[in-house]
Amino acid sequence: MTLSKDQLLQRYEDMVLIRRFEEEVEKYSKKGTIPGFIHLGIGQEATQAGIAASLKETDYKFPDHRGHGIILLSSHPEDRKRVMAEIFGKRTGLNGGRGGSMHVNDLKVRDMGNNAIQGSTVVTALGTAFASVYNHTDDVTAISMGDGTLGEGTCHESMNMAATWKLPILYCLINNHYAISTRYTETHPQSQLAEWAQGYCVPGEVVDGNDIEAVIEATGRAVQRAREGGGPTLLEYMTYRWQGHFSGDPAAYRPAGELESWKEKDPIKRAREKLMDAHGVAESEIQAVHDRVDAEVESYVQFSLESPDPDPAYATAHVYADIEVEGR
Amino acid sequence: MSRTITFSKALNEALHQEMERDEKVFVIGEDVAKMGGDFGITSGIWVKWPDRAFDTALSEAAIVGLSCGAAVCGLRPVAELMFADFIGVCYDQIVNNAAKLCYMYEGKASAQMVVRAVTGGGIRCAYHHSQCVEPWLMNVPGLVVVAPATPYEAKGLLVSSIRSNNPVVFLEHKGLYNQKGEVPEELYSLPLYQANVERSGKDLTIVAAMTMVNFARRAAEELAKEGVECEIINPRTLFPLDKETIVSSVAKTGRLVIVQEGPKFMGYGAEIGSLVSEDVFEYLKAPVKRVTSLGTPIPFAPVLEDEVLPHYDDVLKACREAMAF
């Protein structure tokens, strides 16, 4: 599929936004301003931007621990600074600073939240898809999971049930080749994990995860199929994370030259080349995107830095739906 | 010969030395082989014994399930759960399988295995990486829950856990990994099911485990200046618990403060309080006090997490109240 010039330019901007967002998050994580573990999606922007662009606001989204990008693009533009503020642990964060990088959610856009127990939401996704069918809506559910996470039994219980009941789910398997230090080929028998799809009698596709147009094409097909009652699809996006598993991981387990070869396949660079070579987009237009995004992300950072810490008393709110728990 | 090393190094040494001694011991888990574990505890093992260290996919149920099966065949698995919170994923294998096998096989075989699990809060990683899981396990007959507080205990207790014929959940508090202490170079073991009296005193008993022992020590120093002599008891094995040491200490001091990370309700503090009131009620000079976390999931932002976790000042306050009663 080829996107129109304007569409591609828009997706280009989405990817640049993710990258600049992640670069700032990395910077403040390394400085210690952002607490906790941070898993960055740099290098994987095409999967995140492509998945987000293929869904509508009422579709259910379950991003993963590396899914800042999907979270960001799913949120309303005025809320994007609050995604960053959440990662900073601030009162103005989307979740009041109680969740942080691994637990951001925004129910108003049906971002059901990422979750730090890998594989956990893969079965939760059955429920949102089930509810769509039960309530006769055509909303689909998109669940992100990594190559390592596919080792969890929950992934397989989920695919089995969704396939049997033809639930509207997209299994977005983001294969970045590693689970922390372990290559997926050391922990799975297949050379492509999409092969699982055959066993579950659902379509499975291997997608070039660094080609935004390929991602949108394959994801769009799966969305349409799910919306029309055709059941789930397993999409395996082949990509690579440039950073270590978490910000600060030196990633000594990678063979020499591997990262460099993937940087050649940088999804942003590829989209830019396409824009300039095939669509005749001028350098200045590209620059304008970068300038806009830089200013935008800078405003998120300023907002996050200036925002107050949460009120300590907020720690005890919402443990139960109806009763209070004891505070200090 | 003894020297000063970190808690993590002590654990690593225990694994190396015990694997050297007993070829039935192997390690399994996520990133435990080539990388040597997320926290480096299994570092160097794969290099020495490439066929006794196994990296898996994210598959906690399979890791613990495989360990149960292998244990019954006479091997001694040491499985790693990168974070104790992931016990949720393999809870069935721990509770319904490992804990029941000795009973089921009438003692002819048992789950002689260790599940090492990284526990506790304080690293700003919110509710899926910070929980104190011990009460999830301490109501399950057949399980052993071990919780070292110092590098010396880490090494000695890990060795005895590996040698034990019971399924041991070995809790490593992430807040202790960098703590340093004296540890003998040679292989040794410390007894399971035995509490340690960290400090003797006649006025007040403080029971504390893992990082909370540090709070207890600090409080004891502070209170000593006020002329109060605290006795600190570190259970080392949380379950089955060494009741005797605790109860006889309280019979001597008449006052008890329990410091426990994790919510108050149904924490081990509740059990210890009941034991004391059952066995030595007549010796009590003050109500039993508990210092614990608040009853909430662990939030992310530092100000919120600090609000929830136990406060050192509350330990002092509880001790002073017990003395003043």
Ligand SMILES: Cc1ncc(C[n+]2csc(CCOP(=O)(O)OP(=O)(O)O)c2C)c(N)n1
């Ligand atoms: C149940 C569970 N097991 C283990 C972990 C620790 N952990 C977090 S991310 C991760 C690796 C995930 O690899 P993959 O699924 O390939 O995703 P990626 O990090 O590559 O995006 C591991 C082992 C966890 N959070 N939850």
Ligand SMILES: [Mg+2]
């Ligand atoms: Mg991966």
